[in-house]
Amino acid sequence: MKNRLLFLGPPGAGKGTQADLICNNQGLLHLSTGDLLREEVFSGTALGKEAEILMNKGELVSDQIVLSIVEKRLLKHNEGWLLDGFPRNLPQADLLEILLQKVSQPIEAVLFIEIDDHTLIKRMLSRGRKDDNEKVISNRLKIYREQTAPLVNHYKKLGILEAVDGFGSVEDVNRRIKKVLN
Numbered sequence: 001m002k003n004r005l006l007f008l009g010p011p012g013a014g015k016g017t018q019a020d021l022i023c024n025n026q027g028l029l030h031l032s033t034g035d036l037l038r039e040e041v042f043s044g045t046a047l048g049k050e051a052e053i054l055m056n057k058g059e060l061v062s063d064q065i066v067l068s069i070v071e072k073r074l075l076k077h078n079e080g081w082l083l084d085g086f087p088r089n090l091p092q093a094d095l096l097e098i099l100l101q102k103v104s105q106p107i108e109a110v111l112f113i114e115i116d117d118h119t120l121i122k123r124m125l126s127r128g129r130k131d132d133n134e135k136v137i138s139n140r141l142k143i144y145r146e147q148t149a150p151l152v153n154h155y156k157k158l159g160i161l162e163a164v165d166g167f168g169s170v171e172d173v174n175r176r177i178k179k180v181l182n
């Protein structure tokens with residue numbers, strides 16, 4: 001089974017939910033930059049205070065901050081990982097590439113979870129996280145289209161992109177993902 005994975009998709013697509021299931025099942029390290037940043041916010045660190053302002057507006061946190069929190073964890077772990085919510089733009093993808101080349105651990109598969117806006121907005125509004133309100137969701141979607149969506153073509157060109165239909169129950173989506181990974 002492939003064990004160096006990246007989950008890509010719009011906010012609310014189900015990346016975190018599916019990443020938890022796959023990581024528990026395969027014993028992978030789940031690296032969610034959103035969760036790691038929320039931990040920093042919760043702990044009240046300087047980094048968290050800086051990140052919180054941007055997260056509450058649905059803007060991206062700086063590439064260097066995000067890379068620093070991913071790098072120290074990735075370098076400590078070489079038994080398989082799943083990146084969720086990172087990279088978020090082409091510069092982050094380039095920084096990640098350099099880091100992975102250094103440790104000779106290339107990404108084996110990028111799973112792109114596809115879903116329509118109506119469904120993901122409904123999912124986020126019923127979750128109710130601090131950044132799950134109509135105004136911020138609309139900005140998160142705009143940033144996704146402008147900065148993150150170009151990664152789909154980037155990984156397609158590298159021949160490692162696998163599109164997965166994110167519609168249906170959590171179990172349905174998980175079955176589709178496992179099929180691609182086997």
Ligand code: AP5
Nearest residue numbers: 011012013014015016017033034055061085123127169170
């Ligand atoms: P992040 O935490 O990454 O948020 P996101 O990408 O907006 O993703 P979500 O967590 O909203 O969605 P998801 O796809 O993980 O879906 P989930 O499984 O949770 O980022 C938050 C912020 O942090 C960013 O805006 C930015 O400021 C900053 N940030 C993070 N990474 C960064 C980076 N690399 N660079 C710069 N800034 C960064 O599911 C959503 C809901 O739907 C849940 O309630 C879930 O239970 C439900 N659900 C899931 N699947 C299904 C299903 N099949 N059926 C019904 N409900 C479902």
